[in-house]
Amino acid sequence: MASGDPVVATKDLTKKYGKLVALDRLTMAVERGQILGFIGPNGAGKTTAIKILVGLARPTSGSAQVAGTDCVADPRKIRRLVGYMPDIFGVYDNMRVSEYLDFFGAAFGIRRRERVQRIDQVLETAGASNFKDLYVEALSHGMKQRVAIARTLLHDPAVIFMDEPTNGLDPQARIEMRQLLLDLARRGKTLIVTSHVLPELSHVCDRVAIITRGKLRAFGTQEEVTRQLSPLREMEVLLTGSDRIAQVVEVVRKHLESGASIQSSPAEAVVRFRTARREEELAKLLAALIASGLDVTQFREVQTDLEEAFLTVARSDDNGAAEMGLSKTHGKSKALISEEIKS
Amino acid sequence: MTPIIRRELLEWMRTRKALALQVGLAAVCAILILVRWPTGGVGELSGARSLEVLRIFGYGALAGILLLAPALPATTLVREKMSGTLALLLNSPLSGQSIYFGKLLASLGFTAILLTMTVPAAAACYALGGTTIRGGVGLLYAILCLAALQVSTLGLLVSSRSQSTDGALRVTYGLVLAVCVLPLAPHWLLQGSEPPLSEIVEWIRGLSPIPAVMEVLGQGDVGSRGMSIGGGAMVRYAVMASLMSVLCALATFSRVNHKMLDRARPAGIMTQDRALGTRIMRRMLFLVDPQRRSRGISRFVNPVMVKEFRTRRFGRAHWILRLVALCAILSLALSYLSATGALGWGLEAIGGALVLLQISLLILFVPSLAGGLISTERESGGWRLLLMTPLSAGAILRGKLMSVVWPLILLLCATLPGYIVMMHLKPTLEVQVYRVVATLVLTATFAVLVSAAASSLFRSTAAATTTSYSALLAICLGPLLIWLGRGAPFGHRAVETILTVSPVAAALHASDTPGFTDYALLPANWWLIAAACLALLTLLVVRTWQLSRPD
Numbered sequence: 001m002a003s004g005d006p007v008v009a010t011k012d013l014t015k016k017y018g019k020l021v022a023l024d025r026l027t028m029a030v031e032r033g034q035i036l037g038f039i040g041p042n043g044a045g046k047t048t049a050i051k052i053l054v055g056l057a058r059p060t061s062g063s064a065q066v067a068g069t070d071c072v073a074d075p076r077k078i079r080r081l082v083g084y085m086p087d088i089f090g091v092y093d094n095m096r097v098s099e100y101l102d103f104f105g106a107a108f109g110i111r112r113r114e115r116v117q118r119i120d121q122v123l124e125t126a127g128a129s130n131f132k133d134l135y136v137e138a139l140s141h142g143m144k145q146r147v148a149i150a151r152t153l154l155h156d157p158a159v160i161f162m163d164e165p166t167n168g169l170d171p172q173a174r175i176e177m178r179q180l181l182l183d184l185a186r187r188g189k190t191l192i193v194t195s196h197v198l199p200e201l202s203h204v205c206d207r208v209a210i211i212t213r214g215k216l217r218a219f220g221t222q223e224e225v226t227r228q229l230s231p232l233r234e235m236e237v238l239l240t241g242s243d244r245i246a247q248v249v250e251v252v253r254k255h256l257e258s259g260a261s262i263q264s265s266p267a268e269a270v271v272r273f274r275t276a277r278r279e280e281e282l283a284k285l286l287a288a289l290i291a292s293g294l295d296v297t298q299f300r301e302v303q304t305d306l307e308e309a310f311l312t313v314a315r316s317d318d319n320g321a322a323e324m325g326l327s328k329t330h331g332k333s334k335a336l337i338s339e340e341i342k343s
Numbered sequence: 344m345t346p347i348i349r350r351e352l353l354e355w356m357r358t359r360k361a362l363a364l365q366v367g368l369a370a371v372c373a374i375l376i377l378v379r380w381p382t383g384g385v386g387e388l389s390g391a392r393s394l395e396v397l398r399i400f401g402y403g404a405l406a407g408i409l410l411l412a413p414a415l416p417a418t419t420l421v422r423e424k425m426s427g428t429l430a431l432l433l434n435s436p437l438s439g440q441s442i443y444f445g446k447l448l449a450s451l452g453f454t455a456i457l458l459t460m461t462v463p464a465a466a467a468c469y470a471l472g473g474t475t476i477r478g479g480v481g482l483l484y485a486i487l488c489l490a491a492l493q494v495s496t497l498g499l500l501v502s503s504r505s506q507s508t509d510g511a512l513r514v515t516y517g518l519v520l521a522v523c524v525l526p527l528a529p530h531w532l533l534q535g536s537e538p539p540l541s542e543i544v545e546w547i548r549g550l551s552p553i554p555a556v557m558e559v560l561g562q563g564d565v566g567s568r569g570m571s572i573g574g575g576a577m578v579r580y581a582v583m584a585s586l587m588s589v590l591c592a593l594a595t596f597s598r599v600n601h602k603m604l605d606r607a608r609p610a611g612i613m614t615q616d617r618a619l620g621t622r623i624m625r626r627m628l629f630l631v632d633p634q635r636r637s638r639g640i641s642r643f644v645n646p647v648m649v650k651e652f653r654t655r656r657f658g659r660a661h662w663i664l665r666l667v668a669l670c671a672i673l674s675l676a677l678s679y680l681s682a683t684g685a686l687g688w689g690l691e692a693i694g695g696a697l698v699l700l701q702i703s704l705l706i707l708f709v710p711s712l713a714g715g716l717i718s719t720e721r722e723s724g725g726w727r728l729l730l731m732t733p734l735s736a737g738a739i740l741r742g743k744l745m746s747v748v749w750p751l752i753l754l755l756c757a758t759l760p761g762y763i764v765m766m767h768l769k770p771t772l773e774v775q776v777y778r779v780v781a782t783l784v785l786t787a788t789f790a791v792l793v794s795a796a797a798s799s800l801f802r803s804t805a806a807a808t809t810t811s812y813s814a815l816l817a818i819c820l821g822p823l824l825i826w827l828g829r830g831a832p833f834g835h836r837a838v839e840t841i842l843t844v845s846p847v848a849a850a851l852h853a854s855d856t857p858g859f860t861d862y863a864l865l866p867a868n869w870w871l872i873a874a875a876c877l878a879l880l881t882l883l884v885v886r887t888w889q890l891s892r893p894d
Contacts, residue, residue: 056730057894075893076733084731088724092654093507099653102639106646107732112639133613133636151728 005068007032007159007190008053013062015048015214022048024214025062030192030207035185037205038194039310045214046194047087050161053192054084067158080108083157087164089144097123097131097139097147101154108155122150125183127176141168149180159190166195178204202306210313217313222306229312232274235282237289238298242266248294255285272302347437347445352452355415360806361453365460368407372464375400393471394479398560400468401483402824404461405490405556409519410813411457412491416450416498417515418805420599421505430604439599443592447495454491458484482559482577490552493584494519496591503598508805509719513711516812520707522587526550549579550587631664647734647742648749655712655746663750667757673700674761694772694779695856697761701783702847704754705790706819710811712750713794715804716743717890722804726890736891740884744795751787778853778865785872786846790815792879799886819847826858835861843867 006029015023023045030036038046051057052064055075064071067081092100098119105115123129128146131139139147145168152160165181166174174197181191181204195201201208208225210218218225237248245264248271252262255277262273275282286299355361375396423429432442465480475481498515505511529544548554554576614625614635625632640649674697720726729739762776794811801807822845829838839862842848849868852859 051894054731055893056727079731079733082731086724086727088727090724090728092650092723092725095650095654099637102637103646103650103653104728104732106640106642106649107729107734109642109733111642115639 006030007034007067008036008065008192010049010053010064011062013049013052013064014060015045015052015057016060021214023052023059026211026214026216028209028216028219030190032190033185033188034206035181035191035193035204036207036209037201037306038192038209038211039198039201039306040194040211041314044211046211047163048214049211050084050163050192050194054082054161055079056084080155081158083152083155083160085148085152085160085162085165087167089148091137091144093137095136097128097134097136100136100147101151104151105154110155118154118156119150122153125153125180126150127173127180142170142173145169146173149177153184157189159192160184162191162193164195165193166197166200174200198306198310208306208309210310212313218309222309225306226303226309229309231276233276234272234274234302236298236300236302237271237296238300239269239271240295240297242269244294245269245271247292248289248296251288251292251294252285255281255288345445347432347442348449348452351415351419351446351449355449355453356456364411364457368457369460369463371403372400372461375403376464376467393468394561396471397465397468397479397483398562398827399824400461400464401556401560402827404458404483404487405552406816406820406824407457407461408454408487408490409494409523409552410816412450412454413494413498413515413519414512414809415453416446416495417502417511418508419446419450420499420502420603421508421511422805424506424603425508433599433601433604439596443499443595443599447499447592450495450498451491454495455488458487458491479559483556486552486555486559486577486580489581489584492588493522493552496588496595497522500591500595500598503595503603508803509711509715509808512805512808512812517707517711520703523551523553527553545575546579546583549576549583552580552584555580645738645742645745647729647739648746649742651716651743651746663753667753670700670704670754670757671760674758675764679764693761694765694775694854695851697758698779698783698847698850698854698856701755701758702786702819702850704758705751705783705787706812706815708754709747709751709787709790710794710797710808710815713744713747713791714798714808714811716747716795716798717887718798718801718804718807721802721890730891736887739891740887744791747791747795751791755783755787775853775855779850781869782846782850782853782865785869785876786819786850788876789846789872789879792876792883793818796879796883796886799883799890819845821845822848839863843871846872 008028008030010026010028013023013026014021026045026049028036038049040046048057052059053066053071055071055078058072066078069077069081071078092103095103101119101122102115105118106112110118119132120129123132126146126149128143128150131143131147134143136144136147145165149162149165152162166177169177178200181193185191185204185206193201193205202222205222207220208218208222209216210225210229218228220228237252239245239248245266249262249264252271252273253260256262256273256275257277260273260275262271264271277285286296289296289299420429423432433439437445465484469475469480494515497518498511501515501518502511505514526547526549530548558576612634614622614632617625625634637653640646717726720729734742759780762779766772766776793814794807797810797814798804798807801810822841825833825841826838826848829835833841842852842859842862843864846868848859848862849864849872852862852864
């Protein structure tokens with residue numbers, strides 16, 4: 001594998017269960033040391049994609065490679081290359097954490113002396129050193145998550161797949177988990193992480209993939225994804241006072257497309273608008289505002305966050321579902337849910 | 344209470360298993376009646392033929408109740424606890440008693456439905472004549488109902504104290520077996536003793552439903568000899584079973600509340616961190632201390648096997664060692680008693696007792712050790728993790744099977760000293776002992792493969808364990824029901840054919856146990872069991888391969 005090659009690559013990856021298309025021609029690539037946030041509603045196909053990449057499922061068509069190894073042709077080699085932390089823990093009753101990790105270490109063929117050191121290391125990394133002698137089944141959900149992370153890191157995999165790693169963690173542990181993900185990426189590990197807590201992913205991910213109904217809707221950096229999903233930029237003009245706010249609205253309207261949405265808030269002394277205009281045209285608008293003698297304190301773009309991008313996809317997906325002839329009630333209920341999330 | 348009864352009953356009645364049980368039971372009863380229904384034009388006035396059928400029906404129904412009735416109550420509370428719904432129930436306005444009685448009545452309701460399926464067969468026995476509704480059939484049903492109540496309350500008690508469904512099933516079936524068989528032993532051994540000892544053993548024997556059923560069916564008593572006649576067994580059973588049910592219910596009441604969920608997390612203290620005195624004491628008590636910080640798994644050992652040993656509460660080394668010691672002591676004690684003439688049973692009967700001891704160990708322990716080999720992994724999500732390791736499916740299966748085979752070898756070896764003493768006392772028994780050992784080894788292999796195959800077929804460990812127990816009991820002990828009816832209603836040839844299937848009968852035949860010497864069961868049984876083992880092994884390998892393939 002050449003140094004510039006992607007560590008994880010899929011091409012037209014498709015998985016069908018009978019008539020159900022769980023994954024529809026997924027094509028993406030992740031480079032070494034990157035963290036990919038895999039986002040999508042429940043049942044979107046995230047876990048199916050991960051299962052194919054770790055060798056637990058076979059695709060119907062297309063190809064998937066991890067560190068240059070074909071996931072279908074050489075699943076045994078894949079097992080050594082990847083660390084997989086599924087959404088369920090996999091408890092063994094009556095087993096202590098140290099014994100649990102010892103078993104997985106032995107299963108991966110790590111020598112006994114090295115294994116003992118390695119167990120201490122991964123427990124330290126996952127912040128679970130205190131749990132070493134506790135019984136696995138007696139751990140709380142958050143503690144189990146930490147042990148699961150330790151288990152995933154045990155054989156020092158090049159690529160780590162984590163399904164909802166922050167599930168059940170307390171706020172402090174979530175922050176520590178973010179640090180851990182960044183640390184691992186710094187050490188050259190490639191991480192593919194799914195989570196429903198989108199602000200969390202936005203803090204750590206280099207790349208984001210949004211998937212719905214098995215299809216990749218957006219892929220790239222967060223900025224690229226938000227741009228892909230929402231061509232209209234939201235801009236904000238802040239003034240020193242609200243007395244000349246109508247004049248500002250007038251100037252803005254002249255420079256925008258006809259019918260563009262402009263909102264003013266005298267209480268905040270701010271004017272907001274959404275536009276598809278490019279940088280040069282916006283520069284002209286700012287010049288016009290200053291030339292009119294208006295006291296502008298700020299002229300800036302409001303960043304669309306990951307949550308907003310995800311909701312855009314979810315809404316468009318709902319519309320797609322309605323177009324596909326899904327029942328009215330189903331569409332309505334989903335729209336309502338979207339509205340609730342929005343509010 | 345009503346919503347619980349409705350939910351539990353509906354949940355069960357909707358399953359395919361429930362339908363299969365009802366249809367299966369009705370079919371078995373119908374076949375029994377069809378086989379024995381008079382076809383000639385001459386009526387039989389003495390009622391002997393009807394009684395023959397009623398006996399088979401009665402023992403079959405009792406075996407069915409003891410096998411099926413505890414399954415539902417044994418898992419009901421622990422399942423609620425594991426799925427988290429018990430907290431919801433305890434948080435509802437339902438009281439602990441309502442929850443308990445709801446579950447008990449639902450279990451009894453299901454058993455009542457099963458018993459109803461047997462009514463046409465009982466009616467046919469009555470129609471044949473020779474028995475009355477109040478005297479024969481009615482009393483039999485009364486005892487069956489009482490037995491259902493007894494094992495259901497016992498199952499609920501175990502369920503309230505268990506942490507896993509398969510563990511609850513194991514303990515419940517073990518206790519049911521103990522309650523049915525162990526109370527017979529003092530009476531058997533102390534026959535002819537003076538009161539009050541004889542009175543005490545009579546009442547202890549009253550805990551088991553077997554003497555009561557035997558009395559109803561006019562078959563005297565278990566192990567009775569000479570002029571000894573039973574009598575009063577039904578009354579004693581009614582009193583003792585009711586008492587036991589009430590005690591079990593009271594003990595469960597005290598558990599069905601927040602205490603069931605109010606459990607501190609184990610502190611995880613290791614023996615190495617304890618005081619010196621405690622360390623020495625634990626070393627003496629445990630020999631292999633389960634709370635000692637264990638060394639890592641050696642690279643020459645299959646890690647799956649070690650994992651299996653470590654994850655089993657019962658299968659851990661200290662328990663196996665205790666059991667081995669107990670078996671060795673029992674086996675030697677039997678041989679010693681026989682040699683010193685303290686028991687006038689004769690070597691053949693002692694051999695038979697040893698065979699029964701070993702078979703009981705096999706039937707009791709193998710499903711509990713092997714019934715969850717694969718299903719537990721699938722249930723807990725561990726199977727997916729195992730597949731993510733570089734271990735091949737073959738290595739996983741090998742490790743799992745070896746984790747059952749080693750304890751079994753130890754257990755069976757522990758009972759061998761008895762045979763060695765027998766061979767020393769009577770050297771002509773050598774061939775006989777070899778035949779017994781060969782039969783037992785085949786039986787153990789068969790039991791392991793039946794349980795392991797069941798565990799590969801089911802996702803739920805409780806279902807796999809129940810299936811393993813049912814299959815083994817049906818194959819090993821079921822034919823003995825037919826043997827009970829030897830001479831009448833079943834002929835020699837029919838009994839011999841049926842007994843050929845049973846490894847227990849084969850082992851008893853090999854040890855020349857009285858009652859089994861007339862049947863030529865070997866080597867036909869060896870061939871049959873070997874073929875079954877081969878088929879089961881193939882099934883197990885194919886299923887493991889299927890399960891380890893990517894989706």
